[in-house]
Amino acid sequence: xxxxxxxxxxxxxxxxxxxxxxxxxxxxxxxxxxxxxxxxxxxxxxxxxxxxxxxxxxxxxxxxxxxxxxxxxxxxxxxxxxxxxxxxxxxxxxxxxxxxxxxxxxxxxxxx
Amino acid sequence: xxxxxxxxxxxxxxxxxxxxxxxxxxxxxxxxxxxxxxxxxxxxxxxxxxxxxxxxxxxxxxxxxxxxxxxxxxxxxxxxxxxxxxxxxxxxxxxxxxxxxxxxxxxxxx
Numbered sequence: 001x002x003x004x005x006x007x008x009x010x011x012x013x014x015x016x017x018x019x020x021x022x023x024x025x026x027x028x029x030x031x032x033x034x035x036x037x038x039x040x041x042x043x044x045x046x047x048x049x050x051x052x053x054x055x056x057x058x059x060x061x062x063x064x065x066x067x068x069x070x071x072x073x074x075x076x077x078x079x080x081x082x083x084x085x086x087x088x089x090x091x092x093x094x095x096x097x098x099x100x101x102x103x104x105x106x107x108x109x110x111x112x
Numbered sequence: 113x114x115x116x117x118x119x120x121x122x123x124x125x126x127x128x129x130x131x132x133x134x135x136x137x138x139x140x141x142x143x144x145x146x147x148x149x150x151x152x153x154x155x156x157x158x159x160x161x162x163x164x165x166x167x168x169x170x171x172x173x174x175x176x177x178x179x180x181x182x183x184x185x186x187x188x189x190x191x192x193x194x195x196x197x198x199x200x201x202x203x204x205x206x207x208x209x210x211x212x213x214x215x216x217x218x219x220x221x222x
Contacts, residue, residue: 006154036212043213043215046209046210059209090155092155097208098143100160101145101147101155103156106152106153
């Protein structure tokens with residue numbers, strides 16, 4: 001069966017520090033991968049998606065970047081965190097277009 | 113930008129009652145999906161309804177879709193305390209762009 005792992009679960013980082021959040025998927029090949037951010041009490045904002053290794057599409061201009069070094073690995077990064085980067089970050093995958101998304105358990109990032 | 117918008121924002125009911133949540137969207141869709149999120153966790157897919165379907169059932173869940181009104185509803189029958197969560201509708205603007213509403217926070221009191 002397919003599983004998705006996302007870590008860490010919580011993270012507290014000072015302003016100006018770097019960020020690296022990792023997401024891996026098991027049990028499937030060539031998944032579409034997604035990074036979403038959720039502000040408190042709000043819906044999800046799509047940040048990045050990837051349809052293959054090295055292929056990254058960005059939805060909004062921001063302080064963050066994403067990379068897909070391996071088929072089932074998706075990384076969210078920042079060189080210098082801002083206070084506004086605080087939020088709940090969710091990784092997700094799907095196998096084909098318009099199919100249900102499968103989410104990780106999220107990372108709660110607090111930038112202080 | 114959001115595509116779907118849920119209504120109401122919050123709903124509080126007693127155990128055993130039915131809960132109805134509504135979703136409106138703006139553009140043409142291939143399908144509409146409902147997800148559930150427990151506090152502090154990832155979203156879990158509940159049900160997908162295609163644009164050529166009008167109603168779909170899964171256990172205690174009933175979803176309707178009215179493409180002429182660009183709206184959908186999620187009905188949870190005989191609610192339980194464990195149904196307490198946030199519920200989101202989602203539609204795909206493009207193949208890889210699933211847009212979520214702000215959600216309905218459902219509280220089921222025992």
